[in-house]
Amino acid sequence: MTPLLEVKNLTKVFGGLTAVGDLTFHVDRGEIVGLIGPNGAGKTTCFNLLAGAMTPTSGSVHFKGEDVTGRKSHQMCKLGLTRTFQVVQPFPDITALENVMIGAFVRHGSTGAAERKAREVLDVVGIAHKADTLGRDLTLMELKRLEIGKGLATEPDLLLLDEVAAGLTPVEIDDILTLVRRLNSEGMTFLVVEHVMKVIMNLSHRIVVLNFGSQIAEGTPAEISKNPAVLDAYLGEEEYVA
Amino acid sequence: MKQMKQYREFLVPLVVFALAAFLPLFLKTYYMHIAILILIWAYLATSWNILGGYAGQHSLGHGLYMGIGAYASTYLALEFGLTPWVGIFVGMAFAAIAGWFVGYAAFRYGLKGAYFALVTIALTEAAVYVVSNWKAMGGAAGLEVKYLGTDPFMMQFDSKLPYFYIILFMTLLAVLTAQWLNRRRFGYRLIAVRENEEAAEAMGVNTLGTKINANVLSAVMTAAGGTFFAQYFTYVGPRVVFGEVVSVQILLFAIIGGLGTVWGPLVGAVILVPVAEIARAELGTQFQGAHLLLYGGVLVFTMLFMPNGIVGLAKSIRARFGKTPDDTMSVSASEGGAS
Amino acid sequence: MTFSLPVILQAVASGLMIGGVFALISIGLTLIWGVMKIINFAHGEFLMIGLYLAYFLVTKFGIDPYLTILITTPVLFFVGIGIFQVSIKPILKHPPMNQIMLTLGISLILQNLALVLFKADVLSVRTRYTGINYHFGGVVVTLTELIAFFGSILATLALYYILKTTDIGRWIRAAAQNPTAATLQGVDVRFTYLLAFGIGSACLGVAASLLLPFYYVSPTVGLFLGLIAFVVVVLGGMGNFLGAFVGGLIIGLTESLGAAIMPGSLSRVLTFGIFILFLLFRPQGILSRRQA
Ligand SMILES: Nc1ncnc2c1ncn2[C@@H]1O[C@H](COP(=O)(O)OP(=O)(O)OP(=O)(O)O)[C@@H](O)[C@H]1O
Ligand SMILES: [Mg+2]
Numbered sequence: 001m002t003p004l005l006e007v008k009n010l011t012k013v014f015g016g017l018t019a020v021g022d023l024t025f026h027v028d029r030g031e032i033v034g035l036i037g038p039n040g041a042g043k044t045t046c047f048n049l050l051a052g053a054m055t056p057t058s059g060s061v062h063f064k065g066e067d068v069t070g071r072k073s074h075q076m077c078k079l080g081l082t083r084t085f086q087v088v089q090p091f092p093d094i095t096a097l098e099n100v101m102i103g104a105f106v107r108h109g110s111t112g113a114a115e116r117k118a119r120e121v122l123d124v125v126g127i128a129h130k131a132d133t134l135g136r137d138l139t140l141m142e143l144k145r146l147e148i149g150k151g152l153a154t155e156p157d158l159l160l161l162d163e164v165a166a167g168l169t170p171v172e173i174d175d176i177l178t179l180v181r182r183l184n185s186e187g188m189t190f191l192v193v194e195h196v197m198k199v200i201m202n203l204s205h206r207i208v209v210l211n212f213g214s215q216i217a218e219g220t221p222a223e224i225s226k227n228p229a230v231l232d233a234y235l236g237e238e239e240y241v242a
Numbered sequence: 243m244k245q246m247k248q249y250r251e252f253l254v255p256l257v258v259f260a261l262a263a264f265l266p267l268f269l270k271t272y273y274m275h276i277a278i279l280i281l282i283w284a285y286l287a288t289s290w291n292i293l294g295g296y297a298g299q300h301s302l303g304h305g306l307y308m309g310i311g312a313y314a315s316t317y318l319a320l321e322f323g324l325t326p327w328v329g330i331f332v333g334m335a336f337a338a339i340a341g342w343f344v345g346y347a348a349f350r351y352g353l354k355g356a357y358f359a360l361v362t363i364a365l366t367e368a369a370v371y372v373v374s375n376w377k378a379m380g381g382a383a384g385l386e387v388k389y390l391g392t393d394p395f396m397m398q399f400d401s402k403l404p405y406f407y408i409i410l411f412m413t414l415l416a417v418l419t420a421q422w423l424n425r426r427r428f429g430y431r432l433i434a435v436r437e438n439e440e441a442a443e444a445m446g447v448n449t450l451g452t453k454i455n456a457n458v459l460s461a462v463m464t465a466a467g468g469t470f471f472a473q474y475f476t477y478v479g480p481r482v483v484f485g486e487v488v489s490v491q492i493l494l495f496a497i498i499g500g501l502g503t504v505w506g507p508l509v510g511a512v513i514l515v516p517v518a519e520i521a522r523a524e525l526g527t528q529f530q531g532a533h534l535l536l537y538g539g540v541l542v543f544t545m546l547f548m549p550n551g552i553v554g555l556a557k558s559i560r561a562r563f564g565k566t567p568d569d570t571m572s573v574s575a576s577e578g579g580a581s
Numbered sequence: 582m583t584f585s586l587p588v589i590l591q592a593v594a595s596g597l598m599i600g601g602v603f604a605l606i607s608i609g610l611t612l613i614w615g616v617m618k619i620i621n622f623a624h625g626e627f628l629m630i631g632l633y634l635a636y637f638l639v640t641k642f643g644i645d646p647y648l649t650i651l652i653t654t655p656v657l658f659f660v661g662i663g664i665f666q667v668s669i670k671p672i673l674k675h676p677p678m679n680q681i682m683l684t685l686g687i688s689l690i691l692q693n694l695a696l697v698l699f700k701a702d703v704l705s706v707r708t709r710y711t712g713i714n715y716h717f718g719g720v721v722v723t724l725t726e727l728i729a730f731f732g733s734i735l736a737t738l739a740l741y742y743i744l745k746t747t748d749i750g751r752w753i754r755a756a757a758q759n760p761t762a763a764t765l766q767g768v769d770v771r772f773t774y775l776l777a778f779g780i781g782s783a784c785l786g787v788a789a790s791l792l793l794p795f796y797y798v799s800p801t802v803g804l805f806l807g808l809i810a811f812v813v814v815v816l817g818g819m820g821n822f823l824g825a826f827v828g829g830l831i832i833g834l835t836e837s838l839g840a841a842i843m844p845g846s847l848s849r850v851l852t853f854g855i856f857i858l859f860l861l862f863r864p865q866g867i868l869s870r871r872q873a
Contacts, residue, residue, distance in 0.1 A: 051444060077446035085444070091437035102434045105427045106446035114427070135437075154446050300678045302685075351861045355677050356620050360811055361860045367808060368853035375845040486804065490685055497682055531696030531800070538689025545683040546671055 002065045004029045004158055004189055005050070005081070010059035012045055012213075019045040021213040023059070027158065032180070032190040034200040034221075037210030038233055043193040044086055046210070047160050050191075051083040052076040064157070077106060080157035084150070084164060086193075088143040090135035096146055097122060097131040103153030118153055125149040125179065141172055148179070158189045165196045177203060201225065209233070251421055255504075259414040266403055274402040280515040281409040282471060287495035287507030288416040289463035294493055295502030296423060297456040298436025300355070303362030304492045306344070306369050307337040307461040309484035311468025313373065316385045316478050319396065321378075326397040330469040334462045341461025345454035366489050373480045384479030387472060397473045405474050412470065413508070416463060420504045432456055436502070464492070487534075494537055498544045500553030509552050514540060587719040592841035593834060594717075598726035600833020601733040602792055606806060607813035607825040608737055609784030615820020616757040616777040618677070619669065622684040625807020626691035627782050631657050631789025632798035633695065639706045639793070646708050646794045647728065653786035661782025665775055673774070688803070695800035705797040725795035732791045737826060740784065744822070753777050757820065809836075812856040818866020827867065 003026035010023040020042040027033045035043050048054040050061060052073040060069045063081055071079070082103075091099050100121050104114035122128045125145040130138060138146060144164055151159050161180070165173045173196065180190060180203060194200040200207065201221040209217040209224060211233040217224060224230055265277060286308065294300045314336050315329030324332075348361050374382040392400045399405060423429030431452045434442035439449050472478045481487065499510025518533035525532040548555045610624045621627075631653045638649045664687060672679055713724040744750035755763035756773040764770050796802075813832050817824025832852060839848025859866070 053440065053444065072448075073443040074446050074448045077444060082446075083444055085441065089438050089441035089444075091434055091441065093437055094433060098430065098433075102430055102442065102447065103445040105430060109427060111425050111427065111430075114430075150441070150445055300681070302681075347861055353860060353864070356681060357860055357864055359678075359681055360620075360815065361857055363808070364812075364853045364856045364860070368850050368857070371846050371849040371853070375847045375850075381845075486808070490689065529697040530701060531693035534689055535693035535697060538686045538691075538693060541686030541689065542668060542683055545675075545679050545686060546668060549672075549675060549679050 001029075002062075003027060004031075004064060005191070006062040007050070008060045008062070010046070010049055010061065011057045012042075012049055012054060013057045018213045020049065020056075020210075023210070023213070023215055025208045025215065025218060027189060027191055029157075029189055030184070030187065031205050032184055032192060032203055034204030034207040035191060035193045035210065036195075036197075036200055036207060036224075041210040042213040043210060044162060045213075047083050047162055047191075047193065050076075051081060051160060053083075077154050077156070080155075081160070082151045082154045082156040082158075083160035084147045084162055086162040086166070088140075088147045090138065090143055090146055090150075092136035093134065095132050095134055096127060096138060096142070096149075099135050099146055100149045100153045103150045106154045117155075118149075121149045121153045124152065124183075126175065140167055144168060144172075144176070148176070152183070156188070158191065159183075161190060161192045161194075163193055163195060165194055165199045173199060251425060252418055255414060255417045255421055259410060259417070262410060263407070266406060271402060274406055276516050276519050278402060278406050278409055278474065279519060280511045281406070281413045282467065282474070283491070283495050283515055284508040284511035285409060285413040285416050285470075286464060286467045286492045287499070287511060288413065288420055289460050289467060290492050291420065291496040291502065291507050292423065292432070292463070293456045293460035295496055295500075295506070296420075296429060296432040296436065297453055298432075298502075299349075299453060299456065300359050300493070301362040301457075301460075301489075302359045302486065302493070303344075303364075303366035303489050304460070304464050305366040305484045305486070305489035306362070307341060307464040308468035308471065308488065308492065309366070309369055309373070309478075309480075310337045310340055311465030312472040312478040312483040313379060313385070313468075314465070315469040316387055316472045317379060320385060320388060325395055326469055326473055327395075330466050333465045333469050337461040337465030337468075338458050341458040342454060344461075345457030349450050349453045349457075363486055363489070366484055367486055370480045370485045373484060380479075382480060384477060384482065387476040387478075389476065398476075405470075409470055409474075412466060417504060417508065419459075419463070424504055428452075428455070433502070491537070494541060496551075498540055498551055500551030500555075500557075503551070503553040503557075506551050506553040513552070588841050589838070590718070590720050592837045594720045594722055595726065596834035596837030597830060598722065598730045598833070599837065600830035601730040602788055602829075603809055603813055603833050604826045604829025605733040605736055605784055605788045605791070607810045607817070607829050608740065608822060609781035609788075610810045611814045611817065611820055611822065611825040612740075612753075612784070613778055613781040614814060615822075616753055617673065617774045619673075619680050620677075620684065620811075621781075622681060622807065623664070623688035623691060623803075624785070624810055625803030625805070626688045626695075627657060627660060627803070628785040628789055628792075628806055629695060629798065629800065629803035630660060630691065631786045632793055632796070632802060633699065634786075635790045635793045636704055636706060636798050639708065646706065646710070646790060647732075649793075650787055650790040653790045654783050655786070657786030657789070658779045658783035662775055662779040664782075665778040669778065670771065670775070673771075688807070692800050692803060699800065701800060703797050703799040706793060708794055710794055723795060729791040729795065733788065736784065736787045736791075740780070741822060743780075749773075749776055753780075809852070812852060815856060815859050815864065816867060818868055821866055821868055824866045824868040831867075 005027040007023055007025050010020055012020040023046060037043055049056050052071045052075060055070050060067060063079055068076060097118050100118040101114045104117035108114040108117055122131055125148050127142050127145050130142055148164060164176055177199060184190060192203060204221055207219065207221055207224045208215060209230050216229045216233060217227045266274060269277060290304050311333035314333035315326040318324040318329045318332060319326055344365060348358055353361055373379050390396055390398050431447045434447050435449050435452050443449050468483055495510035495514060496507040498514060500506025518536050521536055522533040544551060606628060610621060613619060613621050634653050634656060635646060635649045638644045638652060639646050668683060668687060672683055710725050714721050744753060752768045752773040755766060755768050756770045760770045809832060813825055813828040816831060817828035835852055835855060836848055839851040
């Protein structure tokens with residue numbers, strides 16, 4: 001069976017800087033794959049390339065067996081690949097419900113259907129009681145949940161999560177872990193970027209490790225935590241390997 | 243039940259405009275003129291608002307489309323005797339083409355904010371000079387609509403009454419369009435584009451296409467206003483319908499009334515146009531420009547003290563008193579009733 | 582509509598002369614734009630104020646037009662500062678479009694205030710400098726244009742010198758590059774903005790006095806000259822001093838060459854056409870390598 005997402009020799013160069021270099025990996029349907037690496041390793045850039053926010057310098061991306069290299073974000077979203085942003089990106093002047101409805105409109109033409117879907121999603125991410133609050137008035141925790149909700153509302157096959165746990169308390173993090181696991185058990189595939197090692201080790205079936213834009217390791221959480229190259233890359237960043 | 247709810251939102255505009263239809267019973271000719279002016283500017287501002295308020299792309303060059311509409315119908319009537327009832331659609335078609343090209347060029351190359359404003363000013367100003375040097379279009383002198391007395395077929399009337407009902411109907415359509423956008427996918431997408439393009443794009447919104455469509459819709463509506471303007475004043479000139487000054491006037495009422503709201507442009511025009519017209523009538527001979535002076539003052543005041551406009555202010559006051567922000571219908575109703 | 586060499590040469594000469602003044606006008610705008618990222622749509626109207634002021638000083642008080650610089654420059658400086666204090670400063674943190682609308686409002690006020698006060702008449706002055714021409718081969722250059730050209734260059738150099746060598750200049754450059762870092766270095770950013778706005782406006786005082794002897798003044802004079810300043814600033818790259826100067830000369834040449842070879846006012850279409858092409862394809866301007 002072809003993998004859901006197949007990345008081959010993906011490269012992105014900014015001026016002289018290779019943010020992502022010759023990256024090759026895949027994500028199978030039903031998996032949760034972790035993408036980790038020290039600050040500036042190229043994780044967000046990789047997401048931008050996969051989600052169509054940037055065009056790669058070279059290499060290819062296949063999604064559901066189709067070559068999607070160079071597609072725009074909105075096209076990728078319609079195909080079933082959606083991302084969340086590391087820095088939350090709410091629509092500030094509309095309500096949480098409307099925020100999520102924008103995503104729901106991808107699969108639902110009518111306002112009624114989109115609203116129903118959006119309410120369902122708000123419930124799933126646990127901010128149904130904030131449905132009528134403006135985006136600008138939500139707390140960070142609520143915004144993180146909204147960010148996931150906005151992605152979920154587009155009913156993706158593959159959801160890219162960029163550091164959704166950053167800035168949250170352990171209890172809040174556990175909430176989000178539970179949520180992702182549940183969605184995964186219902187069939188959604190995830191590619192997760194996370195600095196909080198506890199999250200990534202607990203959650204991922206498989207982990208891809210980046211450093212300076214290149215892949216330095218790939219394997220199960222157990223393998224990765226013993227890999228000398230990985231430990232080397234994280235040297236001096238112990239706070240993350242907690 | 244569901245059907246009912248879907249159409250309930252249109253009830254308020256329909257009732258407000260139905261009531262407004264009785265205004266001529268109470269208004270003297272001069273006040274009819276002011277009512278028509280209010281509706282012209284409300285109509286144009288509502289058209290602009292779809293692009294500027296909903297989609298957040300502040301065109302400072304909508305004179306371009308108003309001019310295209312005004313000149314197209316007037317020229318076709320003069321040269322080929324084509325009725326403006328058809329000319330209006332020809333103008334709208336030309337404006338659609340212009341709007342598409344402008345939108346495509348500007349948005350394809352990522353022009354935003356001030357840069358979009360500048361490019362649209364440049365276009366409408368360039369149009370002034372093109373038309374001023376175009377013999378067939380009357381050059382700098384402009385074109386006069388041939389006087390025919392009352393000739394409904396040529397959209398000409400000696401009485402103000404028919405003009406009033408035409409522009410009332412046009413404004414109703416514009417307000418209904420805005421109301422329709424308020425609760426429809428396309429409208430939500432416009433707002434998503436305004437609020438955060440990157441996020442919108444990631445959530446499946448084709449931002450380029452959405453902005454171009456908004457520009458086209460707004461341009462087409464504006465052009466129809468241009469045709470009416472030409473018929474009502476029986477004259478079009480390069481700086482009368484094209485150019486920066488008229489473009490700024492178009493958006494003024496939307497900004498002062500409330501950007502991105504259904505009723506803002508109408509409210510802005512209802513409040514400002516009469517004052518400005520009285521200023522013009524009382525002081526105009528002695529002090530030309532008095533009404534524009536007033537507009538400038540109100541614009542500065544609005545930006546300093548109530549950047550969300552009158553309707554925006556009303557909404558936030560209501561929100562403070564604990565009403566749900568979603569309850570825009572009744573807010574609109576109270577404002578609409580004031581007209 | 583003749584394409585003969587003398588006509589072209591004449592157009593080049595006149596274009597360069599007026600281009601120098603365009604440059605000076607635009608440098609004020611690019612300074613404000615570059616420092617506080619505010620596009621002042623009332624820039625042309627500030628110039629109009631300067632022109633009216635110079636006009637009345639010359640006609641009512643018989644002051645030499647070039648001596649009026651000593652009055653127009655400080656007055657425009659304070660006009661700028663006053664307007665900044667009451668209207669720009671409160672909305673420095675507001676969305677850019679609000680700032681644009683605000684300055685548009687100011688331009689409407691000033692333009693129509695002039696219309697109310699001075700009527701729509703187009704005014705110009707005759708001074709003892711009027712009518713003195715120099716012939717270079719077939720090319721005629723008026724003394725007033727020459728003075729305006731060299732005066733503009735001088736004023737530009739003076740401003741450049743101020744920005745490069747004085748403390749004020751250092752603050753302005755620091756605030757333009759990074760307001761936060763500037764604050765940390767002890768620069769009072771608000772005050773620096775105020776100064777920059779004043780200086781940017783003061784440039785218009787100089788430009789007005791230089792322009793008046795061979796130009797005209799009317800309530801709408803700022804409409805066109807303000808737009809020209811935008812064209813020049815975009816051409817030169819927003820906030821780019823040297824770019825504004827080069828841009829001014831280019832637009833001066835475009836205007837006068839266009840007028841020489843195209844009928845009527847069609848040359849304006851050329852000017853705006855260049856503007857549009859730059860906005861679309863090279864918004865960073867002619868001189869900058871990379872997009873900001
Ligand atoms: N648009 C851009 N232009 C130029 N350089 C960029 C751009 N985006 C990212 N970079 C650079 O590419 C490198 C990778 O950045 P990226 O944001 O992908 O890292 P990251 O792994 O997500 O880091 P973090 O853990 O801090 O989020 C960095 O050196 C960054 O400065
Ligand atoms: Mg990142």
